[in-house]
Amino acid sequence: MAGLIVHEWIERHGGSENVVDEMAAAFPDADIHCLWNNAPDRYAGRNVTESWLARTPLRRSKAAALPFMPATWAATKVSQADFVLISSHAFAHHAGGRQHADGPERFVYVHTPARYLWAPELDVRGGNLIARAVAPALRRIDHRRAQDGATFAANSDYIRRRMERAWGVEATVIHPPVRVEHLQSVPSWADLLDDADAYLFSTLPPEFILGASRFVDYKRLDVAIRAGELAGLPVVLAGAGPQYAELQAIADRASVPVVFMTRPSDQLLFALYQAASLLVFAAIEDFGIMPVEAMALGTPALVVSEGGASESVLALDGGVVVDSLDDASLAEATERALTLDMTLAQALAKDSFGSAAFGERLTTWVGRPATAVDRNRTLAS
Template structure:
């Protein structure tokens, strides 16, 4: 099912910000961009140096882009994001598709425009994870700063609840997010469309290593709970490879104490693992890896650790492509597509003890790698693109009939 070329609507994409390295949300955005290759991408700020994955888009930014300093530090101007998105000029487009976990859903549209939001999550730091956000930075504990921060968050929460009613249709990425939308906005969203796993380029590495290790592929931020993976593997005297960047990196290295190492500039991933084994460095930090290097790690790891509650968690599906089980929090979005004891071990609490229990259970479970791989193919990017495009087309036809 595709749009009729003679009546093709003009489409624009809107995304919160394009200033992060490639992750699950970015894979979703790129897939949607492939469905609608002529659609420009509107966003608050854009960092070409960091978001290398975005060079295929025609990117249009808000006035915030004029201040170079803020392109990589959007957190400092959170209070300006509402007005920035409201200032975007979208009048010439028939369909606006916002892909949002924050402010992009709040763009202003007219009655003759269809606004569809593919919601990654209601804004975490003002709803579900507000307390965590306020406790994550020491300076936010200072009385005056804390008071000002709470005033700002109250304003953003008010605006966010208003903005949530601007899309004509909200499509959640998981039932977890569907329930959050109902809880925080009192909105009944559409049927879930799950994000895709990046199956096509995931080629099993031919290179094998006799080096048992667990794997974490994640942004290094508090809610991902990478610290639990580090503490648990250290307690069990296991190796853990941590792939990712983020504000929590230095804190995680402190947790690993003197038992960590990291990849040097020109070091290969193979040399890194060999050096870590010789040094008995249990926690191995690395980042900005090539696709073959990530494939190599997924091929050779024992399992992928995902102890924090994920809005979805695409890495969990990507592990399945390689026949590897996942230790995952039981309410995470991806757990809706996984089966405990078949391709995953569920954990019920975000605690070190529960991760230790799950690792011990995993090591005493015989997983069928062929079965795990077979289940992953049902969540390909191509299937997602077909499903998503059909939903947009059906929504547009219904919108035109009723307008």
């Protein structure tokens, strides 16, 4: 057996799954193991195995499965692998239990320590009745398992600090892959829109501020509307979710036009990035993919200082980071962001946050270079 890639659970869409995609590309001979696999065609041709939870109704409820996850991961057999590469945002870093001297090295890429345990104020799941009941015991177990001898990487310095507080471990920072190569391969995404999307795009104002994400409270899309009002610019909100009615009510009261683009296709979202004057991204995220995508396409990003999104904006000098969202601070930051020259940020985005850059950093960290064939595939993607 070669390497073993471990991930919590596999879905059809998800930022952590995108990381696993790049792990699989970097190590094409590695098997993959997860609690359950809801996208069986995602890694076609690979040996993908599931835990016993996949054969139970618990796979349909992460909250109900939560108490069983630590023991399930600890009992996972990893001894036959040459090395174990773990993608963790819940308890996958428990895989294999205590590190044995003659066992395979374990490398854990951490998207975050489980937020519902260690940052419940940022995750509504932390208020779940089951989660609250088991949280104290799970925190003790989680901290203990983090001492079992793995080598850690964090997806941002923000998460590195959370790991240090929660687990008392040190970690290398490796920012997650962003599809910069793909985004920058098309000069004008508007030219690739189908007829329906092209019509929607044609109705947009020539200048606008963009807010894009799921329509949920913590994404703070209301801040995008407020920034538009302060700048006197129309606002476009792209996404969908349970906060739609609330956002529509705010939009109805706004002093500038607010246009909703519900469930935009990837092509339409990319065209919106290119056309927008500014992306306002006020969510507190572990890393924040969307600001990097916008900057890669030449659009500045306004983000808050708390969370990982500020790291990419500061690294590329491709936007403005704000400590406060009061009107005076937001107005000043919006005005400043709208005047930025994005030429250098756009040029730096691929080497700083692209998929190929992630693959190189990942294999250097693990100490096992990717094959020449695979490097070519990554660089061409």
